[in-house]
Amino acid sequence: MDFDLTDEQRMLAQTARDFVSRTCPPRMAKEWDEQGVLPKELFRGMADLGWFGLPLPEESGGGGGTALELVLLAEELGRASLDIAMCYSGTFIPGLTLLKWGTPAQRDRYLPGMLDGTERFAIAMSEPDAGSDVAALRTTAVDHGDHFVLNGQKAWCTGAGLPGTTIAMYVRTNPSAPKHEGLSLVLVDPATAGVEIRRTPTLARHILGTNEVFLHDVIVPRENLVGPLHGGWKVMLSGLDLERVLMSGAYVGVAQATLDEALEYSKQRQQFDRPIGNFQSLSHAMADLQVEIDSARLLSYRAAWLHAQGRPCSREGSMAKLKGSETYVAAARWGMQILGGHGFATESVMSFRWRESIVAPISGGTSQIQRNAIARSMGLRSY
Numbered sequence: 106m107d108f109d110l111t112d113e114q115r116m117l118a119q120t121a122r123d124f125v126s127r128t129c130p131p132r133m134a135k136e137w138d139e140q141g142v143l144p145k146e147l148f149r150g151m152a153d154l155g156w157f158g159l160p161l162p163e164e165s166g167g168g169g170g171t172a173l174e175l176v177l178l179a180e181e182l183g184r185a186s187l188d189i190a191m192c193y194s195g196t197f198i199p200g201l202t203l204l205k206w207g208t209p210a211q212r213d214r215y216l217p218g219m220l221d222g223t224e225r226f227a228i229a230m231s232e233p234d235a236g237s238d239v240a241a242l243r244t245t246a247v248d249h250g251d252h253f254v255l256n257g258q259k260a261w262c263t264g265a266g267l268p269g270t271t272i273a274m275y276v277r278t279n280p281s282a283p284k285h286e287g288l289s290l291v292l293v294d295p296a297t298a299g300v301e302i303r304r305t306p307t308l309a310r311h312i313l314g315t316n317e318v319f320l321h322d323v324i325v326p327r328e329n330l331v332g333p334l335h336g337g338w339k340v341m342l343s344g345l346d347l348e349r350v351l352m353s354g355a356y357v358g359v360a361q362a363t364l365d366e367a368l369e370y371s372k373q374r375q376q377f378d379r380p381i382g383n384f385q386s387l388s389h390a391m392a393d394l395q396v397e398i399d400s401a402r403l404l405s406y407r408a409a410w411l412h413a414q415g416r417p418c419s420r421e422g423s424m425a426k427l428k429g430s431e432t433y434v435a436a437a438r439w440g441m442q443i444l445g446g447h448g449f450a451t452e453s454v455m456s457f458r459w460r461e462s463i464v465a466p467i468s469g470g471t472s473q474i475q476r477n478a479i480a481r482s483m484g485l486r487s488y
C-alpha cells in the first residue's frame with residue numbers, strides 16, 4: 106500500500122494552491138459570491154495552466170491525467186470555495202462526455218474552446234419535477250429528421266447564463282419508452298430563439314449562478330445530438346462516477362480550509378486569559394473534525410485511485426461524496442461556533458462557508474440518494 110504522491114502530483118497540488126492564493130483566495134471568492142460575478146481571468150487562468158486539458162488523452166491535446174490528479178486539483182480549488190471548484194469541474198465533465206460520446210465534428214467544434222478557456226459548458230438534467238428522480242425528466246425533443254424541437258423547463262442549471270456557455274441538456278426523445286430508455290443528450294446554444302434563462306436566487310453559489318431554463322419551440326440541429334438517440338441515460342451514467350469523485354475532492358479541500366480558518370482563529374482569540382482553542386470542548390471538536398476530514402480524504406483518494414485503474418468505483422464514489430459533503434457541513438457548523446459572534450457577522454469568511462456548505466449534501470445527488478446507492482451495493486432494496 107502506497108500513500109505517497111508522485112513528484113508531479115505534489116507539484117500540481119502546489120501550483121493549484123498558489124493559484125488559489127494569488128487569484129481567488131477565500132475572501133475574494135466571498136466577494137464574487139456577494140456580487141454574483143465570475144471574473145473572466147479566473148476561468149482563463151485555469152485554462153492557461155492547462156487544467157481543462159488535464160484529463161484528456163495526450164493525442165487530443167490533453168495532459169493525460171487520471172482521476173487522482175483531478176481530485177488533487179479539485180481539493181486545492183475547493184480551498185477557495187465550492188463554486189470555484191465547480192467552475193473547473195462543471196465544464197470539463199461535459200467536455201469529457203463529449204470526448205467519449207461526441208462525433209469528431211463535435212469534438213473539433215467544442216474542445217479547443219474549452220482548452221483555451223474561451224468556451225464552457227453547463228449541465229441541464231434537473232427539472233422542477235425531476236430532481237433525485239432525474240430519469241423522470243419531461244422536457245421533450247421531437248425528432249424532425251435534420252433537427253429536434255425542444256419544449257419544457259430545466260431547473261438548477263449552474264452557469265447557464267455565463268458568456269460562451271453551451272448547455273449539455275438531457276431531453277426526452279421517446280415519451281412512450283420506459284423512463285430510462287427514452288432520453289438523449291443534446292447541445293443547446295442559449296442564444297437560440299425560444300431559450301430563456303432566469304437566475305434562481307439562492308443562499309450561495311452565486312459565482313457561477315444557478316438558473317431556470319425555459320424552452321419554447323427551440324430548434325436544435327441534429328448534429329448537436331451527443332451519443333445514441335434514446336441512449337442518454339447511459340451517457341449520463343458514464344460521467345457520474347468521476348463527477349462524484351471530483352466533488353468529494355472539492356468537499357475535502359473546503360472542509361480542510363474551513364477547519365484551518367477556525368483553528369487559526371482559536372489560537373488568536375483570547376478569553377479568560379487563554380486562547381479559546383485550548384478549551385477542551387473546542388480542541389476536541391477540532392481534533393474530531395480533523396479525523397473526519399482525513400477519513401473523507403482517504404475515501405476520496407480511494408475512489409479516485411479505483412477510477413484511475415479503470416476499476417468499478419460507484420459505491421466508493423457515493424461513499425466519498427456522502428462523507429465529504431457532510432464533513433463540510435460539520436466543519437462549517439463548528440467553524441461558526443468557534444468564531445462566535447465574529448462568524449455570525451456577514452463580513453466573516455466563515456459565514457460564507459456556512460451558507461455554501463448547506464448545498465453540499467443536496468446538489469449532485471443528495472446524501473439520501475448516496476445512502477440508497479451504498480445500501481443497494483450491500484444487497485438491500487432502499488427506496
Ligand SMILES: Cc1cc2nc3c(=O)[nH]c(=O)nc-3n(C[C@H](O)[C@H](O)[C@H](O)COP(=O)(O)OP(=O)(O)OC[C@H]3O[C@@H](n4cnc5c(N)ncnc54)[C@H](O)[C@@H]3O)c2cc1C
Pocket residue numbers: 227228229230231235236237238260261262263264307310315464467468469470471472473474477488
Ligand atoms: C446550487 C445547486 C446547483 C445545482 N446544479 C445543477 C446543475 O448544474 N445541473 C442539474 O441538472 N442539476 C443541478 N442541481 C440540482 C440537484 O442535482 C438537485 O437539487 C438534487 O438532485 C436534488 O433534487 P431536488 O432538489 O429536486 O430534491 P428532491 O429530489 O425533491 O429531494 C427532496 C428530499 O427528498 C429526499 N429524497 C428524494 N428521493 C428520495 C429517495 N428515493 N430516498 C430517500 N430520500 C429521497 C432527498 O434526499 C431530499 O432530502 C443543482 C442544485 C443546487 C441546489
